[in-house]
Amino acid sequence: MTATYDAIVLGVGGMGSAALYELARRGRRVLGLEQYPLVHSRGSSHGHTRVIRQAYYEHPSYVPLVRRAYQRWYDLEQTTGRHLLTECGCLNIGPPDGGLVQGVRASAREHGLSVAELTAAEINHTYPAFRIPDGNVGILESGAGFLYVEDCVRAHIDAALALGATVHAEEPVVGWKVVGDTVEVRTARTTYHAARLVVTAGAWATQLLADIGVPLSVMRQVLLWFAPTDATLFRRDVFPVYLAETPTGAFYGLPAIDSRGHKAAQHYAAPELRDPDEIEWSPRSDDDTAVRAFFREYLPAADGPRTHTEVCMYTLTPDRHFVIDLHPHHRQVAVAAGFSGHGFKFASAVGEVLADLADAGRTALPIEMFRAGRFACHP
Incomplete structure (x- = not known):
């Protein structure tokens, strides 16, 4: 038995749930396929919180997209009545000539963002938990905060369902192919057809998007919680x-x-792997070694008992920038992959971009930096 949709979204995590919602919001008959239970802990969109920030050290070109993401997160809060984003300052600490500080300065300067520079002594005075060594500086961005990551994914899914979207959890995709003007998707249960396909498969893009010419790798990422010596x-x-x-x-x-x-x-602490099946999901006793060494040098008040551990994944591109584009061989297929450990904050805007690409083959949002073709000459 086959079913036909306007669009199918492969992977209903951070990016896929947002794309599902944006397509449903436009009145499209859309199906989301997820291999695990919804809002699971075997990908990259779990762990309670994710940082959101505007003074983007990675490159100034991210700033317009993250500004749009803020707007769409606040829109989603209004739509669903859920609190998803908490505003909080972001302190960027490092040597004055280092990549972090220089990158934050560049984005703030180019986009007129409000930041304040602090010496190491000023950081230690303002935030007594820190013991920042001399030779470092801080740049405090006021327009930052954090997102409640699982709640964000649930909100996008629930809002999409309310608009008529269909979501099938625990239905792994076996493969997909273009058939004429349509796309055929085969799962472990059945076959579906759609006019458009959106692939937001996270680490499984290493398998489902092996033909787009982007050398993706996977990295184990460990999130740790500690009971501070003085919680106040x-x-x-x-x-x-x-x-x-x-x-x-x-x-x-x-x-x-x-x-x-x-x-x-x-x-970016672990080895790069070829496949998500190589990830070790169980926490290890030595997972906190590097973080505790950092605490002893910079943040001694945090060096208390470890209370909780979660393992997730990064999916990496060689340049650590995203891939958001149409498939180079199939214009019916929009792809988003390789978010390289700093992508979730953009999900609300990336969903909008993917809906644009699926609907019209183009978007007004700035994604030139994220084209798949930049890796055409990669060895």
Whole structure:
């Protein structure tokens, strides 16, 4: 038995749930297919919170897209009546000539963002939990915060369902192909047809999008929670979101917003893998070694008992920038992949972009930086 839709979305995580909602909002008959239970913990869209920030050190070209994402998150809050985004300052810490500080300055300067520079002594005075060594500076962005990641995915799914979308969970996709002017999707249960296909498969893009010419890899990412020695120092009214560039790596953390305490992690710390099936999902006793070393040097008040651990995945491109584009060989297919550990905050806008691409083959939102063709000459 086959079923026909205007569009099918493969993968209903952060990006796929947003695309599903945006297509349903436009009146499209849309099906979302997810291999796991909805809002699962075997991908990249779990772990309670994700940082959202505008002074984007990775590249100034991200700023217009993240500004649109803020608008769409607030729109989704209005639509669903759910609190999804909490505003909170973001403190960027590192050497004055390092990539983090220089990148934040560049984005703030180009886009007129409000930031304040602090010396190490000023950071330690303003935020007593920190012990930032001399030779570092901080740039505080006021227009930042964090998203409740699972709640965001649920909100997009529920809003899409309310508009008539169909979602099938625990139905793995076996494969897809273009047939004339349509797309055929085969699952473990049946076959579906649609005029358009949107592939937001996360780490499984390594398999489902193997032909787009983008060399993707996968990385294990561990999220850790700690009980601080003085929890009052980590309340949201006195402690910021932070990113820190250090000689031993990059680290980030958030205020303590529940009984689990302070959430922190190292960024880009694990080996790159070829396939999501290689990920070790069980927490290890040594998962906190690097983060505890960072705490001892920069944030000693956080170095308390480990209370909780979650494992997720990054899906990486070689340049650590996203891929959002039409399939290079099939214009009926829109793809989004390789969000490289910093993509979730953009999901509300990426869903809009993917709906644009599926509907019209183009978008007014700025995605030139994210074209798949930039890897055409990659070895």
